[in-house]
Amino acid sequence: MNKEAIREIVQEIVRNTLQQSKKVPIAASNxxxxxxxxxxxxLFGRGYKLNKLKDLSQPNQFAAKETVTLIGPKGKIANVRxxxxxxxxxQAEISLFDGFSLGVxxxxxTSGDIKGSEAITIQGPRGQVTIEEGLICAARHIHMHTIDGEAFGVHDGDHVQVKVDGERGVIFSNVLIRISSKYKLEMHLDLDEANAANIKNGQLGEIVAVESKRG
Structure with missing residues (x-):
């Protein structure tokens, strides 16, 4: 049995375990x-293509080697990946605390919902651009594969409560479910939320209630 086959078997075992326990791995998004x-x-020059630094947990997504500087009315944040x-x-995604630093x-x-959102100036090594909308704080959400959605009994657009144990245990409300055959099971919080509850990447949360159904 090759390494790829073994990896797929292990992933399937982990997925089944999480589905049965209603547990979801958590990642803090910077x-x-x-x-x-x-x-x-x-920002980087005519004909420029992004260079992959590392793969992200969601399939076909990657962190690029490139960074930019965000410039607001009261300050700037450098090295934004x-x-x-x-x-x-x-679309730029920052925390609410970052917003205070920038003056916005x-x-x-939800990612992709940028109509009427904040403006921001973006500085790259070869140029600068100001977008009139596109700066958001991402709503907490859970990515699920369609198989996970069926197993958890939820649908795309539902909102759930997620309990996280620990010294600063907390129940997160209004957690959006996002389902696609392109997604991998994972809950995303921004750094403000993760730090407040002392949550580390890979820690598990438990879906304890469905608050509202889509529509």
């Missing part, structure tokens, strides 16, 4: 930015 192809070129691949629209008030939004 500030980052998704760039459109146009903005990649404006670019995530790839390039997207249709540029990013709305708490």
């Amino acid at each position: 500030r980052h930015i998704h760039l459109s192809p146009e903005h990649v070129e404006r 670019v995530l790839g691949p390039a997207r249709g629209s540029t 008030k990013p709305p708490i939004r």
